[in-house]
Amino acid sequence: MAKDRWAVYLSGEIHSDWREQISSGVEKAGLPVDLTAPVTDHGASDECGIAILGPETTRAWTDHKGASVNAIRTRTLIEAADVVVVRFGDKYRQWNAAFDAGYASALGKPVITLHDDSIGHALKEVDAAALAVAESPDQVVRLLDYVITGRL
Amino acid sequence: MAKDRWAVYLSGEIHSDWREQISSGVEKAGLPVDLTAPVTDHGASDECGIAILGPETTRAWTDHKGASVNAIRTRTLIEAADVVVVRFGDKYRQWNAAFDAGYASALGKPVITLHDDSIGHALKEVDAAALAVAESPDQVVRLLDYVITGRL
Amino acid sequence: MAKDRWAVYLSGEIHSDWREQISSGVEKAGLPVDLTAPVTDHGASDECGIAILGPETTRAWTDHKGASVNAIRTRTLIEAADVVVVRFGDKYRQWNAAFDAGYASALGKPVITLHDDSIGHALKEVDAAALAVAESPDQVVRLLDYVITGRL
Amino acid sequence: MAKDRWAVYLSGEIHSDWREQISSGVEKAGLPVDLTAPVTDHGASDECGIAILGPETTRAWTDHKGASVNAIRTRTLIEAADVVVVRFGDKYRQWNAAFDAGYASALGKPVITLHDDSIGHALKEVDAAALAVAESPDQVVRLLDYVITGRL
């Protein structure tokens, strides 16, 4: 009594290997999960707009072009996701992660947040909109395992 | 002139073998049906939140964590369903079953209820929102058979 | 530059062989079309409710039960359709066909009506909501052929 | 504990005074109801397209223009309605009434049908999608009275 495949979008922090941990955990557990993610190469993600569509002379329009191109990917993948995991690290502002959480939430997607308890107070509105608040990639894998197979 | 596969979500009572009866009936009839269901292991369903995300000291938060984790599964499967069957037994409050019926109904999903006639009065609002009120798993199988193949 | 498969729901009249004509036309043209339809066995369609869910003593509830069961099929298939064809014959009231046209129309589905010109005035509101008004099954096949392949 | 005003759209038959009966019943009961309706002058309804937008040489395009203009009114009023009442008389095909019922139903509007029991079998799919099947305008008034005020 199971769904064939689950699409899980991994939003947020790009400076640690949490996506790889989830990926290998999901593989090890043999879960029917298709992981998707934003472009995680920081440089490419920043440069994509001007690299493809031509240079800009200001930071603002360079960013605007790049962020808009990335949005083609991220919005499509979030809308196609069954579950959205949003990771907050301890560095950087990561407003795009919180934006994705709000976006996914308004679409009615189940959201799982992943962050250290130490930043929990600052994330209280985001966590309150999530169906699970995890502290480790391993917990996310176990959540997916339970949610999909019923195994604890 | 038929649809390839039908996704049917089986919500509600977890203390009898009605899902297995529907499953074997569907298989015997050779219907192109993919059955889905909540986690039906009562213990796992109650413990999943604290087992994966860490212990709580109160009943309320243990329940909140667990029910939220289960909601990742149930909401996803209800939204993916073509038809939602909701079973009410003669024991327990089963408010989650009625909740699922309301949730599916607001999404415009065809709902089939399954219960003894003896509790029909208490279920009148739920039944009125259903497209069929069955009393046995066999009737549900025959409904699916007719709805999918046209066979009576 | 084409879509893999098109789901086409054939609503309405069940007393002539128009569905078979469309089906063989679609097959002859080799179109990637999956045809769906309501249960077209008039007796089964009338009796399904009481046959499966138990007898009634009035015409009204017999009809209510049957029509509700049929709605599990028709609503699911209309929502899954890319295109809805609605056929009106020269006999009977066929209010269910007009109901389906309104239902499909509100969902934003492209509607093709199929009927003799002689009943066109009575169908003017339905036709005005359609993207094509055909008079023969062959025209419907040619519409589907053109819409899908671009062939005239 | 009440809603300020209820918008009720009266669709269907235009050859008897059922709308006036509901209107005077609603007024007599002092209900906070705003009744709306299609244009009920048959001639105007048929001619509006060509009268305003210029003549046509065929029945089909005269009808298409007129029905499209009327749809500006009817779709707007149905979408603005809290409740949709659909009346079927014993004459004419009234496919537009059944179309409206399907349209309102797909939008999730509560539908009340109003017709003689004698045509109930032909209307079974429409009635099955309705929340109440009335036989007289007085019953519709009493339904609105109960639904709005709780008075029986």
Next chain:
Amino acid sequence: MAKDRWAVYLSGEIHSDWREQISSGVEKAGLPVDLTAPVTDHGASDECGIAILGPETTRAWTDHKGASVNAIRTRTLIEAADVVVVRFGDKYRQWNAAFDAGYASALGKPVITLHDDSIGHALKEVDAAALAVAESPDQVVRLLDYVITGRL
């Protein structure tokens, strides 16, 4: 910096005076709240279908008629509500209350549940879908007061 009026629907138990308590609390606090509710006269609510639309010979159809008529009111008021409060008492099954909670939840309405802690475990799925779990009408009033005015 405030919204003019808030529409709050009070669903559930009809055997205690919790609605009156909320109503007088809201009035005392001078909140710009419009309270709505189902018909709370148990007899009227059970009889409305047959009283208006004619008698039935079975319990099931009596209930079906009545529950459908009540649904005209409840669905309209839930869709018009900004906030939905759902009360569970200690008696009866109250499946309609849980149904309303699921329905409101799928529509994205903020839900407040109101019940004794003693039945919290049975209500865990419903509570997990709520934004606040209150134990007394006074808490509901204070929630509305805070949510609307920011007063604590």
Next chain:
Amino acid sequence: MAKDRWAVYLSGEIHSDWREQISSGVEKAGLPVDLTAPVTDHGASDECGIAILGPETTRAWTDHKGASVNAIRTRTLIEAADVVVVRFGDKYRQWNAAFDAGYASALGKPVITLHDDSIGHALKEVDAAALAVAESPDQVVRLLDYVITGRL
């Protein structure tokens, strides 16, 4: 040729007087704008959950309760807004502001961001989803003035 009133939600930073500046600017310009906002009393916003619904022993559940109660207000006001202004200051993480921007964006609401250019790179995804990026409350007032009256 104008809309009667515009509802504008002011999300984000609560440690400077930007809302008051917009409010007095809007008043001075005589704009038909109804401003709404989250509860901006930091203490009340943090304590509301436990103050009304009872104490918690952990930071996490205190936050969860409070953030959920605040969400009753914020989601309702965002859904009721014509335009959403989101302010990012130079202190704190302000993930709730980014969350609101994502939420409003997924609902199709026009978003205006308000922040110093110095944090523009970190906000590039949020800004790319906005229809205007302002640096001062005065610019927001002038945007509203232009958008509503056409005055430059």
Next chain:
Amino acid sequence: MAKDRWAVYLSGEIHSDWREQISSGVEKAGLPVDLTAPVTDHGASDECGIAILGPETTRAWTDHKGASVNAIRTRTLIEAADVVVVRFGDKYRQWNAAFDAGYASALGKPVITLHDDSIGHALKEVDAAALAVAESPDQVVRLLDYVITGRL
């Protein structure tokens, strides 16, 4: 049996007085219509972005800023409209008018196009999505009059 007020958005050409003609026609006829429109001062519409949010060094970003600011107005008013009238003149490309027609059409708004027959072929896809194709402002007024009052 009428709706209180109708909101009608007038999109498109800004170089002739067609909006004024409709406005005075509507006033003369005493119709309960609230007309809305984009900013029709060409200079203001082009300059609004840089005038409020600061200068740009390229045509492209000047346009982007301005068009985005105008979109705050136009999208809000189109979503608030009951009916959208789109006027195409014989000069300029007017792609924004066609864009608005597509936007309104996807939202399910009734669209009336207004243009000379001489450009009808180029507008055939837009006209096919409209419920009425008018050639003069007077016809638009008469359409509104008929649609709202039933007068021919």
Next chain:
Amino acid sequence: MAKDRWAVYLSGEIHSDWREQISSGVEKAGLPVDLTAPVTDHGASDECGIAILGPETTRAWTDHKGASVNAIRTRTLIEAADVVVVRFGDKYRQWNAAFDAGYASALGKPVITLHDDSIGHALKEVDAAALAVAESPDQVVRLLDYVITGRL
């Protein structure tokens, strides 16, 4: 971490080989993209209505029939698309391209426009609703490549 297939609809100009360039570029890059498009045979596209459904005596109805038939294809493919590319050439009015852009935009589809910078001012509203503005088919291919694979 990728989506299986991307559906990309290519709307607009039919007088140059831009679609073939994108198609061969996508193939060369080995992208998992399914390209769809309107019927690009100008004659067929103009004649389809009367060729299949019978002749008309006026240009207007010939166009209406044809454009409506084409809409069965275009609306279905736009709704099925993940990304919509809209090409504007330097000839003809191409209002249908702008209409498609508005339609796709209201559905929340990511839009990429493709046109020479020389017509950018006239397209400013359309470009402002797009997530990328390209000048060459090669740029579109590189956008798709980056969006799907993350390669720059």
